[in-house]
Amino acid sequence: MHNDISEILVSEQEIQEICQRLGKEVTKDYQDKSPILVGLLKGCVPFMADISRHIDLKFDMAYMSVSSYHGGIASSGDVKIKLDLDISIKGRDVIIVEDIVDTANTIVTIIELFKHRGASSVKMVTLLDKPEGRVRPYQPDYVGKVIPKAFVVGYGLDYNEYYRNLPYVGVLKPEVYST
Numbered sequence: 235m236h237n238d239i240s241e242i243l244v245s246e247q248e249i250q251e252i253c254q255r256l257g258k259e260v261t262k263d264y265q266d267k268s269p270i271l272v273g274l275l276k277g278c279v280p281f282m283a284d285i286s287r288h289i290d291l292k293f294d295m296a297y298m299s300v301s302s303y304h305g306g307i308a309s310s311g312d313v314k315i316k317l318d319l320d321i322s323i324k325g326r327d328v329i330i331v332e333d334i335v336d337t338a339n340t341i342v343t344i345i346e347l348f349k350h351r352g353a354s355s356v357k358m359v360t361l362l363d364k365p366e367g368r369v370r371p372y373q374p375d376y377v378g379k380v381i382p383k384a385f386v387v388g389y390g391l392d393y394n395e396y397y398r399n400l401p402y403v404g405v406l407k408p409e410v411y412s413t
């Protein structure tokens with residue numbers, strides 16, 4: 235598995251420092267509020283687990299599964315809800331937890347949906363941001379690290395469902411997906 239990675243972009247230690255920093259920022263911004271953290275499956279799982287332990291507030295957690303990749307390495311632009319929330323977000327302060335923002339098709343679509351459903355506020359925290367990939371203008375509220383336009387895996391991010399268990403984020407060698 236490690237041999238398929240050409241370069242480590244975010245180390246285990248850096249990920250933990252990011253979670254601590256972002257958790258503190260969210261804690262400060264949401265004092266006296268009880269937000270709901272909505273994780274976008276499956277990529278958010280390690281990040282949600284780690285950042286949530288640095289958010290010192292009363293909050294609840296929910297999950298949603300959306301897909302725009304359908305197995306490849308480029309966004310199809312067609313966002314599908316595969317699993318919806320099991321609670322109402324009407325009147326709630328929502329913080330979406332994402333692994334990465336690339337074209338922003340996914341996040342812009344979900345934010346519109348949540349506003350339509352009556353959320354009081356919708357912000358998002360992402361571990362990684364690839365601004366060079368934008369198709370729609372969007373600036374995430376909380377960003378762990380800005381990375382160049384490369385296809386990355388690890389720490390929740392997959393290629394055909396593999397590599398999610400890597401403890402770091404790395405660039406997948408192009409020969410892995412071109413063969």
Ligand code: 5GP
Pocket residue numbers: 274277302303309332333334335336337338339340341384385386387391392393
């Ligand atoms: P967007 O809609 O912003 O293009 O992409 C959001 C979703 O695409 C992410 O939640 C993630 O699932 C997937 N994605 C975007 N870039 C990458 C990448 O470099 N590697 C992997 N594994 N998934 C990505």
